[in-house]
Amino acid sequence: MLRLKAQNKYWLTCTQCGYETPNFWTWFDQNQQCPKCSSKHSEVSYNRRYQRLPRIMNRVNDSFWTYFPFLPLLRRRHIVSFKEGAIPVERWGFLEEFAKKEFNLDIKVHVYRNDLNGGTGTFKDIAASLAASIFSEIGINQYCIASTGNSATAYAKYLSKANVNCSVFMPEDTIGTSEATITSYGQQVFKVSGDYARAKEIAAGYAKIHNIPMSTGNIDPIRVEAKKTMVFELLRQMDKFPDVYIQAVSGGTGPIAIDKGIREIKSIYPDIKNPRFMLVQPDGCDPMVSAWEKAEVEGFPEGFEKNYPIIDNPKTEVPTLATGNPATYPIVAKLVKESGGTFLRMRETKLLSIGKLVAYEQKVIPGPASSVCLAGFFLALKKNKIKDGETVLINIGEGPNRAPYYLEQMVNTSQLVSKVEECSPHFIDDFRKELWDEVLRD
Template identity: 70%
Template sequence: MRLRVKRQKKYYLKCAGCGFVTPSFKAWFDQFQKCPNCGSKHSEVWYNTSYKRLPRFIKGNPQNFWHYFPYLPLVLKRHIITRYEGTVPIERWHFLEEFAKKEYGLTLEVHAYRNDLNGGTGTFKDVAAALAASIFKENNLKQYCIASTGNSATAYAKYLSIAGVNCSVFMPEDAIRASEATISSFGQQVFRVMGDYAKAKEVAAEYARRHHIQMSTGNIDPIRIEAKKTMVFEWLRQLGKAPDVYIQAISGGTGPLAIDKGIREIGHLYPDLQNPRFIMVQSDGCDPMVQAWEKAEAEGFPEGFEKNYPVIDNPKTNVPTLATGNPATYPIISKLVRKTGGSFVRMRESKLIPLGKLIAYEQKMVPGPASTVCVAGFFNALKKNLINDGETVMVNIGEGAVRAPYFLEQMIYTTQEVTNADE
């Protein structure tokens, strides 16, 4: 069986820089996840599988994203690890539509992509962790290292523990304690780094180098991209189309990169399918991408604008899962956002709790802080005239409040303290 995996012809990885072809993930790991020709860590997965069957897969009521197995980089189904992730409901959120109509005269179709209902850890990260665990199992990988502000680490810790892979997790000092406790409960090693996320990544990289352990390559990781591209398949399955606008709270930006990859991959089969306008949202507690975008926009987007971005050391924010002060993927993300006619917008953290309460009241679900940032982006996009009449908007609900107990506690507003029934 190992020979079959080693010599597989289902997929290959192609360097986004020089075009060098890596034949399998086994070879990719042997190369320590970089191109041996040019040194780039950015390679994309492509398939020798026929896409004529894809319309048949975009039907039915699948239990998880492995429904799209022919278009995922795993050779043998017996290596699949799943906790029912990746086929979450896409809900119509009428209260956002009604607001847009009342305040701006816009008739919109607004949908929420409910990643908080993923079966693993209830976050946007579950699909990537499920694919990673399965690929590691197939390639007999026993050690892995990841730096994370919380949600990615929690998902990887769970799924890798199921696969029998030891995962060393490096978290910044302001990471949520609940995430640390969850990771530790799975038996995975946690290192709380005294510093911000950038420092955690630095220490993790040195640890991985010294101990010869594979480490996540971050937002351009082909495993993450391949897992999250399946949201495009889900749009087609549940809506029959891609949205005109896609809104997401952004830390690094795998989401839009994955959407772009998915659409490029099946464009020959669906010629009318195109990228939505990407509206990326950051809070004012940590907004380096927004700052960079506003500067570039004011200067008319000069050549090389994507290379000019600030670095925020030790950001002070109430949304630690989005606290990427050094946005290394901005050069890639910003060009994609500009190409689609999208934008980066900022929300005020002082609005987090009131908006979280509003969402909970209207939709009977309690969003996590990052999800609340995303929904705030919808309101700001309306204010900035970034959404047009008649458009379909997709809002990515990346997590629920269960991932952030401190945030959930602030939702209390109907409680009265009493000593007897007369009060």
């Protein structure tokens, strides 16, 4: 724990009224909100020269902590890490070939492989690493979080390494592997009767009764600061910053963080701008898509972003995306609109088809949320949302280890036999055609 609270590396500024909070000690003393207007949305600013950033990008990068000068931690000795954040941006040629063959588009398709993160193999690892490190530095030893799975798993692991007690509140239909993983790190789980919204409600009550800090969700400045480093990594690894960004969305920290990262480095990268955000939801839980479609029909009237439905107890095959009350939609929808992007709805009946196709073509088995994201690429092509010559980034979230039930459903060619005469060779090209037919069939 660092006892000296005076520092000049960073401060937090309220996005509503401009009030400045000097550090994270004070931020948590204020119950993670602005004392002037009560807004929970503050952003971190730095007293640092960004001219250093290109030199830092040229270093050997083994985690997002390479960008320590632009993260809100004062001492490196407090870093809690499993080598997360330095993950490859891959070119997936089979998607490029499909776009050329079916739509006559010459595009570059890159995939950001969060399943290769060193912590739990999800997009949540970098946020959990920064949170654990800050908690270690400022002396927080109790924390609570409501989650549908991936955030809780990541926070449980990293906070356990930092010796921080974490209480996790999850909807009752959360997959068992998440619960087992969290408790194996010594953290406690409360399974709540009801959906994610109810889990958040119970968690908030618990936090208030026991005076324990609670995650503020997708606008949490710790989450945003960690995930903004994706902008730095895209600049480091790609010849051209993406024109289009595709992601499965539950709350929307990804686009919020990209916007923050781009604004932060405008002084040295004046030409960089937000990609067109194309955010994908499954039809089992699609409140943001429904709100967007309504606004689109109405011509996006003033204040459209404040009008969105709430889905109670959403029934979806992708529990990590089961956020029926999208409280961050007002922020995310404005970013999507300003970027010229859109929201896309995918049919959950296509989940396995997408997963099997990607596994065959790329030899990468995606998790269910990642399959939702990848489905967004096909939808964007079909809806003419991608232009010739553009660079597309697909940000996939997790691999099959986070959802073994999904992997089990992908069994396709196995046969039960009792004698050798029942066995015959197969032809892999027939299998490939079958997979593509499943994906493209309306």
